[in-house]
Structure formats: structure tokens, C-alpha cells
Amino acid sequence: MSGVHILVIEDNPGDVRLIQEALRSQTVSFRMTHYDTADRALKAVHRYQPGAADVPDIMLVDFNLPAGNATDILIAAAKNPALARIKKAVMTSSVAPKDRDQAILHGADCFIFKPADLDGFLNEVGGALRTLCDEVSALSAGRPSG
Amino acid sequence: MVLSYAQWLTKSAGEKLNDSEREMLSCIQENGLRLQTLLAALRQYIFIAESGQENWESVDCNRVLLHVLDCLKGAIREANAVITYDPLPGIQSVEVLLFQLFENLISNALKYRSEIEPKIHISAELIDRRWVFSVADNGIGIEPEQSNYIFGVFKRLHGRQYSGTGIGLAICKAAVERLGGRIWVESKPGEGATFRFALPQKGLL
Numbered sequence: 001m002s003g004v005h006i007l008v009i010e011d012n013p014g015d016v017r018l019i020q021e022a023l024r025s026q027t028v029s030f031r032m033t034h035y036d037t038a039d040r041a042l043k044a045v046h047r048y049q050p051g052a053a054d055v056p057d058i059m060l061v062d063f064n065l066p067a068g069n070a071t072d073i074l075i076a077a078a079k080n081p082a083l084a085r086i087k088k089a090v091m092t093s094s095v096a097p098k099d100r101d102q103a104i105l106h107g108a109d110c111f112i113f114k115p116a117d118l119d120g121f122l123n124e125v126g127g128a129l130r131t132l133c134d135e136v137s138a139l140s141a142g143r144p145s146g
Numbered sequence: 147m148v149l150s151y152a153q154w155l156t157k158s159a160g161e162k163l164n165d166s167e168r169e170m171l172s173c174i175q176e177n178g179l180r181l182q183t184l185l186a187a188l189r190q191y192i193f194i195a196e197s198g199q200e201n202w203e204s205v206d207c208n209r210v211l212l213h214v215l216d217c218l219k220g221a222i223r224e225a226n227a228v229i230t231y232d233p234l235p236g237i238q239s240v241e242v243l244l245f246q247l248f249e250n251l252i253s254n255a256l257k258y259r260s261e262i263e264p265k266i267h268i269s270a271e272l273i274d275r276r277w278v279f280s281v282a283d284n285g286i287g288i289e290p291e292q293s294n295y296i297f298g299v300f301k302r303l304h305g306r307q308y309s310g311t312g313i314g315l316a317i318c319k320a321a322v323e324r325l326g327g328r329i330w331v332e333s334k335p336g337e338g339a340t341f342r343f344a345l346p347q348k349g350l351l
Contacts, residue, residue, distance in 0.1 A: 117149055
């Protein structure tokens with residue numbers, strides 16, 4: 001068991017590193033797959049097969065991405081049975097409430113406004129991911145293994 | 147982001163740095179914070195100036211004002227300001243824009259206070275089928291010839307003794323324009339400032 005598999009779609013490597021730190025600060029055991037543009041992420045999202053070992057447990061998507069935004073990814077994920085039911089989080093540094101409405105409308109389980117300071121980031125992003133990880137573990141514990 | 151990493155570095159390397167290096171790091175932190183504030187204000191400005199569909203509804207301006215005063219209560223207490231207001235009307239408008247207007251104008255009135263006890267009065271009167279709202283203060287005031295300049299983006303009259311991004315009044319102007327109205331200031335140095343904005347009334351004839 002290599003922990004929870006998190007698919008991170010985020011163009012800023014600085015934020016990717018902070019996300020890893022946030023997960024470590026929550027002592028979450030995880031592995032990460034990362035895409036840095038919407039088009040690369042979309043290709044991957046279309047490719048996942050139900051039941052395959054590489055299907056992530058959680059998707060964390062930055063709202064504004066090169067070549068698209070999080071709603072494009074959420075819509076594509078909803079159409080792929082492999083991803084339709086995984087946990088999905090969207091985060092942004094924008095202030096537009098409509099971004100959140102759009103993300104929730106298209107199936108995001110949670111929406112995170114990225115705090116600018118380190119402790120805020122670690123707490124909020126880490127806390128939200130921790131909650132999703134706990135939900136994933138609870139689900140898989142309820143299922144017969146194998 | 148800049149701020150987060152500067153804080154991270156301070157945490158992990160703080161002990162090993164000499165005084166001059168610590169000073170450089172705190173300079174990065176301070177400017178990271180300024181950049182962050184500026185970026186948030188700019189995003190707000192773009193959001194106010196450009197967002198598409200307006201949610202016009204019947205808005206109780208008293209309620210909006212009370213909400214703003216609640217959000218600013220820390221700054222009001224810190225300035226020891228006395229805030230008074232007349233009953234305000236209910237109008238057809240866009241609540242988020244009215245909120246921005248009151249918030250920016252009242253926080254400016256608090257910020258640009260003079261030596262004397264700050265007094266701020268909010269009122270509204272109906273003139274030629276337009277509601278004209280006023281936020282009047284007894285602060286430092288401004289030169290009449292600066293009265294257009296201050297509504298521009300990044301236009302500031304003061305240095306660092308007054309913190310600010312230079313975007314607040316530009317947000318007010320953008321908000322009023324989206325509501326089909328106009329905004330202006332009546333002031334003289336040392337005599338306080340009264341910011342007024344006039345909003346046309348849909349269906350009020």
C-alpha cells in the first residue's frame with residue numbers, strides 16, 4: 001500500500017511543492033502524479049481505464065491553467081467512468097465567486113482559496129486534502145479487498 | 147507564493163543566517179506581502195470592472211452599510227472614529243457593488259483621518275430622481291485639483307505613511323459606472339472630504 005494516489009493538475013511548480021509540503025505536514029502517505037497544463041491533463045483524463053492500477057483516488061486541480069481551466073477537466077472526468085466518482089478538489093487564488101460555483105456545479109467536492117502565507121496554505125490545502133484522504137480510506141475500508 | 151517561500155526559508159534557515167541576510171529575507175517577505183495585497187486589489191478591480199451578468203435586485207442600503215461597518219469594526223475601533231448615518235433607502239441595485247463602494251469610501255475616511263477625533267457621516271438624498279449617497283469625513287482632505295486624479299488606477303497622493311494600493315477609489319469609480327452613475331469628491335485640505343455618488347433609479351419616476 002503506497003498511500004493515497006493524488007493527481008495534481010497545477011502549472012506553478014512552486015505550488016506543487018507547497019502541496020507536497022501540505023500533505024507531509026498532515027502526515028498523509030501519498031503518491032503524486034502531476035500535469036502542468038490543461039491539455040496534457042485532459043489527454044490523461046481521457047486515458048484512465050476503470051479498475052486500472054494507475055487511476056488516482058483524488059484529483060486536485062488549479063482553477064486557471066494554461067490551455068484551459070478546471071471546469072474543462074471536471075467535465076472530462078465526469079464522462080470517464082474511471083474518474084467519475086473519485087474525490088475532486090479545485091483551488092484558486094482568484095476572488096471570483098463564480099469560479100467556485102462553476103467548479104461545484106461540475107462536480108468538485110471541495111473548493112480551496114489558496115492562502116498567500118505559508119501557514120495558511122499548509123493548514124487549508126493540507127486540511128482539505130486530509131479530509132478527502134480520510135473519506136477515500138473510509139470508502140476503501142468498507143469494500144472487500146482484492 | 148513569494149511570501150510562502152520566504153516564510154518557509156525563514157523557518158528552516160533563520161538560525162543559520164547572519165543579520166544582513168535575515169534583513170534581506172525580511173525585505174522579501176515584506177514586499178511579497180505588498181505584492182499579494184496589490185494583486186488581490188487588482189483582481190478585485192478587474193472583477194468589479196469586467197464581470198458580466200449583474201445581479202440587479204432590490205437592495206436595502208441600511209443592511210449593506212451595517213455589513214460594511216461590521217467588516218470594518220477593527221479599523222473603526224483602532225481609529226477611535228465616530229460613525230453616524232441617516233436612514234438609507236432601499237433601491238434597485240447590485241449589492242456586491244454597493245458593498246464595495248461603502249467599504250472603500252469608509253475605509254479611506256478612516257485612513258486619511260487628521261489629528262482630531264475622526265467623524266464619518268453617511269447619508270443619502272433624492273435629487274432629480276437620483277439617489278445621491280454621501281460619505282463625509284473630517285480628515286485631512288485633498289486639493290480640489292486632485293479630485294479627478296484620485297479615481298485613477300494606481301493614483302496615490304501619499305507615500306508610505308498611508309498604506310494602500312492606489313486601487314480603492316478606482317474600484318469605486320468602476321462600481322458606480324457599472325451601476326450607471328457617477329462619483330465625485332468635494333474637499334479642501336484640512337477641511338475633510340465628502341465623497342458622493344449618484345445612482346439613477348430604475349423604475350423611480
